[in-house]
Amino acid sequence: MNRRDLLRLAALSPLLAAANPGTAAVPPGPVDLMPAFWSAYDGTRGANDRVQALTAAFFAPHADIYAGAGLKPTPERLARWLPDFDSIADQVRGLSDDFGRHYERHTRHFQSEFPDFRREQAPIYLMPSLFGFDGHLQPWKGQLPLFIGIDGIVRYHGAGANLSVFLDHESFHLYQAQVLPDLIMDDNPPVYGSLWTEGIATYVSERLNPEASLVQVLLDDVKLAQVDEATVRELAANLIPVLDSTAPEDSKRFFSAGHTGPEPARGGYLIGLIIARRIGSTLPPAQLPRIPTTTVRRLLEQHLTALASG
Incomplete structure (x- = not known):
């Protein structure tokens, strides 16, 4: 199987x-x-x-x-x-x-x-x-x-x-x-799928542990927790054109701890968290994984565009 x-x-x-x-x-x-x-x-x-x-x-x-x-x-x-x-x-x-x-x-x-x-x-x-x-x-x-x-x-x-x-x-x-298993169960998810699943998991862990620091919420990634607003804008802008990509290099670029490019490693976790905070502010946590995938894709692009523009 x-x-x-x-x-x-x-x-x-x-x-x-x-x-x-x-x-x-x-x-x-x-x-x-x-x-x-x-x-x-x-x-x-x-x-x-x-x-x-x-x-x-x-x-x-x-x-x-x-x-x-x-x-x-x-x-x-x-x-x-x-x-x-x-x-x-x-x-x-x-x-x-x-x-x-x-x-x-x-x-x-x-x-x-x-x-x-x-x-x-x-x-x-x-x-x-x-x-x-x-x-x-x-x-x-x-x-x-x-x-x-x-x-x-x-x-x-x-x-x-x-x-x-x-x-x-x-x-x-x-x-x-x-x-709602379609994104989690995908053998080769698009970048937007990883952005969503990791973003809402990071957000829920923050919401259930309000005493936790951002470093802890980002699973002890000190460098990622210290990025500035300009880097957030750059990460968001760079994610937009690869949202539908299933290429391993694009996934590694934004979600792998081993990434060594110009962006911070695991930057997709931070951007996913920021977007999940915005979407989740008016929803109970249990509703987040139930948002239909087509809606997720649209919401992510909208929020990425807003983040990229500052």
């Missing part, structure tokens, strides 16, 4: 459950692989070949989940990752030990804002990602789970990361996949 079919199933499943509420499952907590990992990590510190020992004790028994997340913990990759991980292991352990408290708070306030969100259709896996990701949505086994790399969070956001902002952002992507 391909990604489009899996996301369609993820979107359809909550509707079927709502039609027959007696069969709805109780939302589960995260599938936490970290206790098993720490046991293996601590138990193999003195091994002659730590990579081989860790593979046998942890990564091989959980190979199915890693395959589901699109990760291959090869010996070469583990050998590159392990020394860097050792240097932050204590911070990762502290954050993973405290994850349950953050997750409980997140589920309470997110579910109160989006009571029709079916978390049982969006399981969460907490795992070491070999710095491959902080959060990663990957269709798997007929669902759309969220894989969280706790080591990636520390690596890219620091031990003091605002997990409430992070979890709200990722959960909103899952929610959008359930209520």
